[in-house]
Amino acid sequence: MGGASIWHWIVVGVIIMxxxxxxxxxxxMxxxxxxxxxxxxxxxxxxxxPDTRA
Incomplete structure (x- = not known):
């Protein structure tokens, strides 16, 4: 279970496009x-x- 790399986000972006x-x-956007x-x-x-002090 690794973190999301830059390549992961590029692939996700291409699929969304x-x-x-x-x-x-x-x-x-x-x-x-x-x-x-x-x-x-x-x-x-x-x-x-409002300032309620007297």
Whole structure:
């Protein structure tokens, strides 16, 4: 039971490209990037906690 080598990931990538095609993979990566940007924007837009000290 060894770890995943670089050749393992290359083979997995080629199989994914063959199954889904280049267009779907790039669309998926674009959607992931949009999701990450929206998450970061949402985190930055959070209202700060008001200071309740008198």
């Amino acid at each position: 063959l199954l889904f095609g280049r267009g779907k993979v790039s669309d998926l 674009g959607d992931v990037a949009k999701g990450i940007k929206a998450f970061k924007k949402g985190m930055a837009d959070d209202d700060p906690v």
